[in-house]
Amino acid sequence: MSERTLRDLKRARVRLSREVVVARLEGRTRLEAMAGALPEQLAALVRAELEIDSSRPALTAALRASRERQLSEAAAAIAARIRAGIDDVQWPTRADGFDVVTTLDVAAAVYGFIASCVKPLEALVLLHAGRGRDARLVHRILSPRPFFDADAFTALAGLLNRVSTAEIAVRDAQRAHEAAARGEPLDERED
Amino acid sequence: MTASPPRPKAHSDSDIDAILAELNATVVDHQRLHAWVSESDIPLARVVASERLTYVRLAGKDASGGCVVLMLLDGAWERAI
Numbered sequence: 001m002s003e004r005t006l007r008d009l010k011r012a013r014v015r016l017s018r019e020v021v022v023a024r025l026e027g028r029t030r031l032e033a034m035a036g037a038l039p040e041q042l043a044a045l046v047r048a049e050l051e052i053d054s055s056r057p058a059l060t061a062a063l064r065a066s067r068e069r070q071l072s073e074a075a076a077a078i079a080a081r082i083r084a085g086i087d088d089v090q091w092p093t094r095a096d097g098f099d100v101v102t103t104l105d106v107a108a109a110v111y112g113f114i115a116s117c118v119k120p121l122e123a124l125v126l127l128h129a130g131r132g133r134d135a136r137l138v139h140r141i142l143s144p145r146p147f148f149d150a151d152a153f154t155a156l157a158g159l160l161n162r163v164s165t166a167e168i169a170v171r172d173a174q175r176a177h178e179a180a181a182r183g184e185p186l187d188e189r190e191d
Numbered sequence: 192m193t194a195s196p197p198r199p200k201a202h203s204d205s206d207i208d209a210i211l212a213e214l215n216a217t218v219v220d221h222q223r224l225h226a227w228v229s230e231s232d233i234p235l236a237r238v239v240a241s242e243r244l245t246y247v248r249l250a251g252k253d254a255s256g257g258c259v260v261l262m263l264l265d266g267a268w269e270r271a272i
Contacts (some may be wrong), residue, residue, distance in 0.1 A: 046197045090241070090244040092239075096241065097239075097241075102237075104237070104248055104258055104260060104272060105239075107272055108244070108260050108271060109244060111260075111262065111271040111272060112243075112244045112246070112262060115262075115264050117270070139269075144271065145262075145271065146271070148271075148272070150258070164219070
């Protein structure tokens with residue numbers, strides 16, 4: 001009996017590992033997609049705010065080049081942070097009280113992370129845009145919300161639910177194995 | 192045949208701004224969210240209050256039928272989704 005429950009436990013653990021790998025892969029894919037687009041989309045807004053756009057003649061060429069370099073570096077750093085953020089997102093889990101993870105739960109978790117990543121662009125605008133620029137207005141202008149597609153996280157929500165199911169299976173298999181090791185009949189085990 | 196529960200009313204932009212103003216005035220950190228929820232009559236579909244992530248999802252949609260998620264970011268509430 002103990003051999004059987006040990007085998008079941010090993011299988012459950014393998015399945016959990018597989019589900020975690022698949023979910024993390026999808027998470028990385030989503031973050032990669034955002035890293036490839038969002039920083040540049042927001043950088044375009046910054047260009048407009050700082051009049052870096054070459055169609056606007058107000059800035060000298062040297063100043064425009066300097067700001068463009070700073071902006072490019074900031075956007076690249078944000079992209080890198082998003083790309084590497086798989087362990088920085090507060091992914092919704094059953095342990096956090098989510099019985100079922102929805103697309104919007106995942107999207108909210110990613111949004112919270114993304115919003116923290118894009119702060120350097122706000123700082124850049126406030127640094128260069130002159131005195132009196134309202135920080136809250138800049139924050140609103142540079143919100144990632146218009147570029148954020150919550151529906152992109154549907155598959156990941158499903159995968160995170162599969163991870164939760166696999167975690168429960170491991171927990172149940174562990175209990176069954178421990179009960180078997182104590183010599184308790186299967187039908188008298190605790191659930 | 193049983194009647195289905197009433198659908199939560201849609202929130203206009205000004206409704207959402209008013210909820211954000213109320214949240215900003217009363218919920219300055221995640222620990223105060225549940226107290227606000229217990230006193231509020233705004234139907235909510237989800238309440239998440241942790242140190243790293245705090246948000247509410249309104250049960251009603253916005254004027255264009257979209258979901259509404261309001262999030263606490265750096266001490267201020269804003270619409271995330």
